[in-house]
Amino acid sequence: MQWPGIIGQYAVQEILQRCIAQNRIPQAMLLVGQDGFGTMALAIEFARVVNCYRPVIDGHSVTACGECQSCNQARSLQHPNISIISAIPTGKLDGADELRKEWIDGLYQLARQLAHDGYSPTRMEGANEIRTVQIRELTRQLSLSMTQRGRRVAIIANAEDMNVSTANAFLKTLEEPHADTTIILTCARPDRLLATIISRCQVITVPALDETTLSRALTERGNHQPEEALISASLAQGDYIAAEAFLADDVRQIRDAAVDLLRTALRGKDFRPSLTAAVHDLIGQRDRQRSTAVASALLLWLRDAYSIIQAGSAVQLLNADQREPLERFASTFARADFDAAYRVIERAVADVERFMPTQLVMLTSMMELRTIFLQARRS
Template identity: 30%
Template structure:
């Protein structure tokens, strides 16, 4: 994206926008449940799409929107006859509705997301009530074709209290032919009354084969797709972020350092800590912390009898089996993972030097390997 254009709050770095994504992989059950509701004329007025971040919730939201706007309602057939029962959410790219949605010019669709703060030149941290109030004007306009009105809220977790209450009022008294689609990464953060007024579709983690297909669609071809899938934990969005920051390379370095315990290579540790904590590389630093946490989780699970199904770095499983040969050692690593996670989070919150924090974490890991 050009630096001259405002960022889109609902777009992952390095990935196409979900509205530009034609196909959704690995979420056939969720799509089938929606199509069944349509076929049985039980289309709910509000749908809550939940699941881990990056598994395709936003892509599904846009697929639902295209489908609902392009397909005739069940009561719209000629002479009272119903249109054929749909079997797929796919809408051709050259369909007028698909083209208008891609250009954000479809009059029957309203997107609610975090707005761009033109004064601060960054995205707002929350969805404000002003964004939700756009619903009043949107629903106040009469659809020229008598068709549906679709609203996508991405992500509903980001609604501030006033915005959440304003949305709740719409959910309580939805306009005729309105369908609201809420994307939520953490549904527990939503008002219980919002959740109760929606039908939930939960999306699961994406398997390695579907992950490869989804990455190919996004124009990404990783060198080791299986390792990337392990690191991304079934999230296509996370896989794309990992690749943009050389996540597989960072994880391989973390594994080498930990596997060196109890005689960790201090020079290699110093070089790694310096590399990921340079000024202006906050995203890389965040990624390094997440991957360190993941490595310790995988190490602890190995000792508990649940080793990784596949290696995310060369020599990983062998190293974890050596460092965590039994349940007792698994508990040591699990406890250390929790302690280091809290320690690093607190240290960053009070602006302790990032390089010192990371170095100290690895030294504590090295010490634990001696015990």
Template identity: 30%
Template structure:
């Protein structure tokens, strides 16, 4: 597919191409950005560039090496991802054993670590030793949406590459190429918050759009005097596998209140515009910012394996008290 297949991120692509042309590729990179923003695609294109027989800054996509990487069966491109919630010590030991050998076919061995924030403590310490003394001709690409959850010592061993959210018009254009009507593509692009992967997932799973509206409306119905309703909602959220999405939906709602109250952008939740216009004039900016901070704290606590139910109870009570407007 080559770098041309990547939507956006031209600055990051060109930086890697310049480094490759000058033979100044670092031994480890931390690719940081939203889930679904294109970090995995980018990592695979870097792996192809490093091993392409043509030797140019843009992979040829025709040589055997490029084709193997594209199909996921190149022996020198290794993938590590969480088993369950964590990347475990056994996975890192197996990786270290593999890295004790020279590359089988390519000029570089590339290790792509998905959800790098998921290292178990022992695994994090083990990978740190490898990053401190990297094998020859081995490049590490650590992918994460939450770089602050990695050990500072791991972050310090990597060159940070930030991937910014994609502009909504760019996502809209990609959706329209797929035949999505203009109004619907605009709504999905807004809710996707800069992630093309999220936009495509919403497109394929329309029930998630309905879930977004249902969850936001239920949040707005909460009262601090109805603890039973808060507890019931917290229990529903704690048992679902869509909690991350729900918290993101909440963030979009409070962000939209700021936009409607003070201007400066287009709301994410266009289908809730009437409700936004009704509530925004009664909301103080400090209330909205407090609500956004509460959601952010809950997200971080849950990433650190805090008790789901207690975290959500505290969050919903906080939002019902000061974030509903």
């Protein structure tokens, strides 16, 4: 049975439900994947289910009843057995031994939001580090006896936010077994975790959402128009939070900017200064998400142009509002090597993912696209 509030991820849910149903709940779990894939939403729902007083069990499937006292407490994350630890801002008071009240309040707000929607932000504003003092507080709490029956679940959001001394303190916590306790780590970058931490956890990979599931969630949960949801889902690479961000940022605006960039690259001899300026205006030096969105939007637009070339103007387009400019582009560049153009854009996305300077990557790719398309027009 599907857990409420979770988008897709049937296989992961099955693994989690099965270990609850068979009472083989691990002491520590690492959910690897981005927040927008559902790592945090899954961790919170897991905590609810293992604490529910009247879980609904059907074979290997377990869901929370949603009505008992524990479920009611868990709904707003005001549950003595459930806690979320997430990064706090580090600043002048670096090394401070106490948690400031504003941080505690911030973390409390964050937890409440996450209880309401597991796809909310998992870091408070300006937060960059999980501090040792937070892990010490966790260890202290775990050493106390439980005040309510159920299972203690401590969720460490974005475990890669632990610095070296925090990670070492945490390793000690992991090494001491605590009765009826599960520690869940969520992490998008396991390469930044200590190998000794990973080896003590049951590792569960939470994969990117497929485009259909993602666009359906955008229309059903987010009330977005199906057409925009579809474009945004293709841009977001399986990440629900990123997809929502694109929609807030207006996907059409990103797409239009991407197409303008290509047009600038295809101008006459003096295209260079305006192309450099356009790239600079559109994306920051390290703006990976935006660069990927621009590149992906351009890819989808070119795919539409190519399907017009292949199938004629009656073909169904993803960028349906762009039919006219797409037809013009298709007739001008009908003989261009679109496959080569796709490869250029796909490589740009990969380079950006590998932390290469975004503006340089975009500029180089646009020059290559210029060569590909202008060649076709000349011949």
